[in-house]
Amino acid sequence: MSHLLKPKPNLLLIDDDEDVLDACRQLFNLSGYQVRATNSPQKALEALSRDWDGVVISDIYMPAMHGLDLLAAVHHIDPQIPVIMITGHADIPLAVKAVKQGAADFIEKPLDPPTFLALVKKAATQRHQLIGQRQNIQDSLAGQLLGSSAQINDLREQLGQLALTDRDVMLEGPRGVGRNTLAALLHKLGPRAEGPLQQLECALVESPEKLQQAVDASRGGTLILRELEHLPTDSQRWLASFLLDQERRGNKEVRTIAILESQPETLVQEQTLTPECFYYFSQVRLRLPALCERPSDIVPLFMAFLKESCRRLSRKMPTVENRYLDNLKQHSWPGNVRELRNVAELYAVGIVKLANVQRIAAAPSVKGPLDELVDDYEKRLIEDALFLFSGRVSEAADYLNVPRKKLYLRMKKYGLDKECFKPVKPGRG
Numbered sequence: 001m002s003h004l005l006k007p008k009p010n011l012l013l014i015d016d017d018e019d020v021l022d023a024c025r026q027l028f029n030l031s032g033y034q035v036r037a038t039n040s041p042q043k044a045l046e047a048l049s050r051d052w053d054g055v056v057i058s059d060i061y062m063p064a065m066h067g068l069d070l071l072a073a074v075h076h077i078d079p080q081i082p083v084i085m086i087t088g089h090a091d092i093p094l095a096v097k098a099v100k101q102g103a104a105d106f107i108e109k110p111l112d113p114p115t116f117l118a119l120v121k122k123a124a125t126q127r128h129q130l131i132g133q134r135q136n137i138q139d140s141l142a143g144q145l146l147g148s149s150a151q152i153n154d155l156r157e158q159l160g161q162l163a164l165t166d167r168d169v170m171l172e173g174p175r176g177v178g179r180n181t182l183a184a185l186l187h188k189l190g191p192r193a194e195g196p197l198q199q200l201e202c203a204l205v206e207s208p209e210k211l212q213q214a215v216d217a218s219r220g221g222t223l224i225l226r227e228l229e230h231l232p233t234d235s236q237r238w239l240a241s242f243l244l245d246q247e248r249r250g251n252k253e254v255r256t257i258a259i260l261e262s263q264p265e266t267l268v269q270e271q272t273l274t275p276e277c278f279y280y281f282s283q284v285r286l287r288l289p290a291l292c293e294r295p296s297d298i299v300p301l302f303m304a305f306l307k308e309s310c311r312r313l314s315r316k317m318p319t320v321e322n323r324y325l326d327n328l329k330q331h332s333w334p335g336n337v338r339e340l341r342n343v344a345e346l347y348a349v350g351i352v353k354l355a356n357v358q359r360i361a362a363a364p365s366v367k368g369p370l371d372e373l374v375d376d377y378e379k380r381l382i383e384d385a386l387f388l389f390s391g392r393v394s395e396a397a398d399y400l401n402v403p404r405k406k407l408y409l410r411m412k413k414y415g416l417d418k419e420c421f422k423p424v425k426p427g428r429g
C-alpha cells in the first residue's frame with residue numbers, strides 16, 4: 001500500500017536538442033520519474049530550491065548557458081543538488097572538469113539507457129536520503145533549540161547545515177545562553193552521534209597531558225572545550241598543532257567544539273586566546289546572542305519552559321497575566337536562558353519571581369520589626385541569585401553587585417550553602 005503513496009522522484013532535464021529531451025522524457029517517465037524537460041536553463045533554475053528533492057540532468061553545451069555555469073548556478077541554490085552532465089565524446093575532458101567542480105557524474109552520447117537509469121537512480125536515492133536527513137535535523141532543532149527570533153532561526157539554519165558535516169566549530173556567547181545545548185545538539189545530530197561526547201572544563205586543565213587524555217577519550221566522537229580561553233597557553237599550542245595535523249592527515253579522529261565567553265578577537269588582544277587557536281577555529285564560527293539581544297524569544301521560551309516544568313511536576317498549567325509577561329520582557333536577563341528557565345520552573349510551583357511590585361503590593365500586612373523584614377528580604381534575594389546561577393557564588397555576587405567576600409559572609413549569616421543550589425547535571429564530564 002505504502003508504495004502507492006510514495007512520491008515519484010523528480011527529474012529536471014535541460015537540453016537545447018528537442019530530440020534528446022523527448023527521448024529522455026520517455027525513458028524516465030516509463031521508469032516512474034516525474035519529469036520536467038526544458039530547453040531554457042533559466043526556467044530550469046527557477047524551478048529549483050534548497051528543498052527540491054530530485055536530480056538535474058543537463059547537456060554540457062547549450063547556446064543559452066554553458067553547462068559549467070549552470071552547474072555553478074544550481075550549486076548556488078544548494079551545493080548538494082545532484083547534477084548529471086550529458087556530453088559528446090569529444091567533450092570528455094570538460095565533463096571531467098564538471099565532476100571536479102561538483103557534478104554528480106556525466107554520461108556520454110549516444111546514451112545507453114541501462115547505464116543512464118542506474119546513474120540517475122543512484123543520484124536520486126542519495127538526494128532523497130539527504131532531504132530526509134535534513135528534515136529530521138530541522139525537526140530535532142525546532143524541538144530542542146527553542147525560539148523564534150530572526151537570530152535563532154538563522155542559527156537553526158546554519159546548524160542544520162553544519163550538523164551534517166564533521167567541521168570543528170567555535171561557539172561564542174555569554175553564560176547560560178545555550179552554548180552547551182547547541183554543542184551537544186551538533187554532536188547528537190551529526191555523523192559522530194554514536195561516538196563519545198566529552199566535555200572539558202578548560203579552566204581545570206593544568207597541563208597538555210590532561211588535555212591529551214580528554215582528546216583520547218573523545219576519539220571517534222566530539223570534545224566540547226568549555227571556555228577555551230582558560231586553557232593554559234602550552235595546552236592551546238598543543239591543541240592547535242594536534243588539530244592541524246589531524247586536518248592535514250585527512251583522518252579526523254576527534255571533532256572539537258570550542259566554547260568562548262567573549263569575542264575571540266578581544267581574547268586574542270588580551271592574550272588569553274593564542275593566535276594559533278584563533279585562526280584554526282575561525283574557519284567555522286557561530287554566535288549565540290544574549291537573551292536581551294533577542295527579546296522576542298523571552299515569552300515563547302518562558303511559556304515552553306513553564307509547560308515543560310508543569311508536565312514534569314504533574315502540575316496544572318497556571319495562567320500567566322500579560323502584565324507579568326511584560327515584566328519578563330523588561331528584565332535584562334544577566335543569567336540568560338538559564339535564568340529564564342529557573343524563573344519558569346519557580347512559577348510552575350507558585351513562586352513568582354521578577355514581579356516585585358505585585359509581590360509587595362500583595363503582602364497582607366507588615367508583620368515583624370524592620371530589621372527582621374530587611375534580613376528576610378536580603379536572604380530571599382541571595383537565595384534567588386544563588387538559584388539563578390546554580391550555586392556559583394562569583395556569578396551571584398556579580399549579579400547582586402557585591403564583593404564575593406561580602407556575599408560569603410551574608411550566606412554564612414543566613415546559613416545558606418551554595419551546594420544546595422547546584423543542579424545535578426547528567427552527562428557532564
Ligand SMILES: Nc1ncnc2c1ncn2[C@@H]1O[C@H](COP(=O)(O)OP(=O)(O)OP(=O)(O)O)[C@@H](O)[C@H]1O
Nearest residue numbers: 144145146147174175176177178179180181337338
Ligand atoms: N534555545 C533554547 N531552547 C531550549 N532550551 C534552551 C535554549 N537555550 C538554552 N536553553 C536551556 O537553558 C539552560 C542553559 O543552557 P546551557 O547550559 O546550554 O547554557 P551555556 O551557555 O552552556 O551556559 P553554561 O556554560 O553556564 O552552562 C539549559 O537548561 C538549556 O536547556
